[in-house]
Amino acid sequence: MKFPDTEGYFGQFGGNHYPPEVWPALEELTSTYRLLRYTPDFQHDLETVRVGLQGRPTPVHFLKRTTAEVGGARIYVKREDLNHTGAHKINHCVGFALLARKMGKRKLIAETGAGQHGVALAAAAAYFGLECEIHMGEVDMVKQGSNVGRMRLLGARVVAANAGQSALKEASDAAFSAYVEQRDHALYAIGSAIGPHPFPMIVRDFQSVVGHEARGQFLSLNEGVLPDHVVACLAGGSNAMGMYSGFLDDPGVALHAVEPLGTSDETGKHAATLSFGTLGTLHGALSIVLQQEDGTPSQVSSVASGLVYPGVGPEIAMLHEAGRLKVSAISDEEAISTFFRIAKSEGIIPALESSHALAFAIKLAERSPSSESILVNLSGRGDKDVDFVLNHHWDEDDS
Ligand SMILES: Cc1ncc(COP(=O)(O)O)c(C=O)c1O
Secondary structure (H helix, E strand, C coil): CCCCCCCCEECCEECCCCCHHHHHHHHHHHHHHHHHCCCHHHHHHHHHHHHHHHCCCCCEEECHHHHHHHCCCEEEEEEHHHCCCCECCHHHHHHHHHHHHHHCCCEEEEEECCCHHHHHHHHHHHHHCCEEEEEEEHHHHHHCHHHHHHHHHCCCEEEEECCCCCCHHHHHHHHHHHHHHHCCCEEECCCCCCCCCCHHHHHHHHHHHHHHHHHHHHHHHCCCCCCCEEEEECCCCHHHHHHHCCCCCCCCCEEEEEEEEECCCCCCCCCCHHHHCEEEEECCEEEEECECCCCCECCCCCCCHHHCCCECCHHHHHHHHCCCEEEEEEEHHHHHHHHHHHHHHHCCCECHHHHHHHHHHHHHHHCCCCCCEEEEEECEEHHHHHHHHHHHHCCHHHC
């Protein structure tokens, strides 16, 4: 990968905009990562945990019934929902846990939104015999209660974040402060391809297994022909960067980023950063941010907790500025109806986050010829969302 540069920049975005007292810890992480990552020993241990704990490789699967119903381009999904713990997040969690082991750290710290990253990190910590501390917004703890229970069962300590909106941004603030205090014995396993250097690079590298696997699998399913479109939902960008990594050098493949439009395009009712954001600093990196005039992050909203974040990772911002990404936004309502549709037609309950990508893929398929194909990153399963959707959006007529 050409980016980031030695200062951690992706074009004008990224870098390390945290106070100097954390620089030594981040420099230690950068140099250890660069030293270890491509050694045969690290590769072997990573492959072992990916196969044994995670269940990789995950398949690419053709959505036969949906494609037939829509009548346009063929829709395929990369089944990251089949990962152990239910989402793509575990791809970088096992990587951070292995790094922590090799660095002699005894604890992992992170934030979580929907709870998927927290559960994945708790499982990785248990596998490697590490302590785990997860910060989660109080609002999300109520909405994603089953994931809170799973984290605790896996041995993690869950700490409620109750500042501001009590959601993902506040959880990230709290997790990073905890890391700064405990950096001598703990490693911060950030939840997305965000934050100061080297986190966006490390998360992208560990997530790139998704895109590289998917590319090979798609080619063998389609007689050596690449997809015309690759689609991922977007918050910080871990599932998107993972998927795009396999196709960045294929100019004929359009890369689509699908943002949460929430209930409206009014500030406070969506979390569509690339669509409405501006240049700013968030969580130690220069990127595109949804912010108020004084630079404080805007309130954001989406029915999918994992998409409630007022920024994007720096590499996403660079790809967008370079014109490599096509950006669209999907409303809560569209995501929920796609959640029901895919469950009924395909026997797959997608996460509400992934339902945004699927909803866009269906709209794109409708207006594309049947000769074209679309590959969607089905980033997670919707088990965590079932109670919420049934309690708030289930109509007896749907049964
Ligand atoms: C299933 C799923 N997909 C997507 C996301 C969005 O995060 P990212 O943009 O880092 O992939 C989340 C975040 O929690 C998630 O749980």
